[in-house]
Amino acid sequence: MTKVLAQGTFDLLHPGHLHYLREAKAMGEQLHVIVARGENVTHKQPPVLPDQQRLEMVAALNPVDAAHIGHPEDIFVPVERIDPDVLVLGYDQHHDEEKIADALTDRGIDCAVRRANACDTEYDGAVLSTGEIIDRILQNRDGE
Template sequence: MTTDPVRVVAQGTFDILHPGHLHYLREARAMGDELHVIVARRENVTHKSPPLLADRQRRDMVAALDVVDVARLGHPDDIFVPIHEIDPAVIVLGHDQHHDEEALRAALDARGLDCEVARASAREPAYDEEFLSTGDIIDRVLSERR
């Protein structure tokens, strides 16, 4: 008897890849057999500054990571379209992502999507100047290159 792979979804902006992103994606991948990553489209990032890098470049960089099985851009109008298409067993949120887990569960239920919602753990820097935030990297570049 063959069983379907356990699909896991992670999502984010992934503007400048850093060790925090890798920690999140590795932890998400460990929750299943396939990791599908949804990269937010620039026009849909409204909770923080829009990404500097183009949608396709951010998607391609995420897709190049060994831990990722499939990377795709989010839907331009409805964030649940890719969730319907992927049909994951688990959606893993980053430890600091702005999403409300209970509201997400309710929205999934309302759309007939049966999947678990989990949150990845935080990762502390391994040494003094290890950056785990895109904003911190940008700040450092600005301070060093001005």
């Protein structure tokens, strides 16, 4: 059985998240997802939603077989525990594939690293980022 791992913040779920997880699931039989702890999100604005809420939302999605909260200090601890065959990075995630692959090798994790494709929605007005959702809410509610 091919075990696949995806990871991310998953704050304010949107179609891009679902696309990423569906694509990751298609790369194997079992999909595990690591939801980043809010305190570890340093490359962008911190999550709006608490860790447990984001974890529960991801766990409820159809492609996801198991959802895990990230480790407070070492992002590779849950990766070692899950021991995936494939780690799938999101289309727009800031991670460098080669550096991730090297770090996995250094930890003794035999795992391919792939990147998901961009989400191509078939309808107008799709919002594919949490930041865009927040901006749209603020724009639409600004006059109230």
